[in-house]
Amino acid sequence: RKEVEQDPGPFNVPEGATVAFNCTYSNSASQSFFWYRQDCRKEPKLLMSVYSSGNEDGRFTAQLNRASQYISLLIRDSKLSDSATYLCVVNADNYGQNFVFGPGTRLSVLP
């Protein structure tokens, strides 16, 4: 079983749309959760950490459901600049442990 799975995508949405990405993870010992975005041929860049209580950063909202081992990312009012691959990342321990990446979900926001 794959450790971190994501919606296969790609998602093609018009500007202004709301889009949601889903992610599941297999390791119940996972402690830290993140969404990164990756532009084509660039490094992953931190978008936001995901906390148990859920968190919001502007147009972006992340949710975590530990019981279901499920993470989500919601993007409201999508912009052309949101076009990227969104990576779900989990960490088994809080510090000093490798990140486990999902395969990513590609988003294209169309004018």
Add this chain to the structure above:
Amino acid sequence: EPEVTQTPSHQVTQMGQEVILRCVPISNHLYFYWYRQILGQKVEFLVSFYNNEISEKSEIFDDQFSVERPDGSNFTLKIRSTKLEDSAMYFCAVGTRGVLSLQETQYFGPGTRLLVL
């Protein structure tokens, strides 16, 4: 956000040659990581490095790979005898912990694109 630089940005090498990829974190960090990403595939962990020694490594990180921090600043990944399948983007990352949180966040360098011919 910590700044991490990597050199070279691109490297082309012949199969069987040795390559050294370099990472220079700008500020002090405790943990360093190497990841790779084969074109079109997911980011994969290679090795983590703490206090001048390997703390964890994946099954990808076989005897052909080694890491060191020779001068206390540069963090290097060496591939002794490159294979065609080593062609990938190699990312260095540093771990940092927030002031109010025990959670570590990792920040990635721009990567080195390695092509083995």
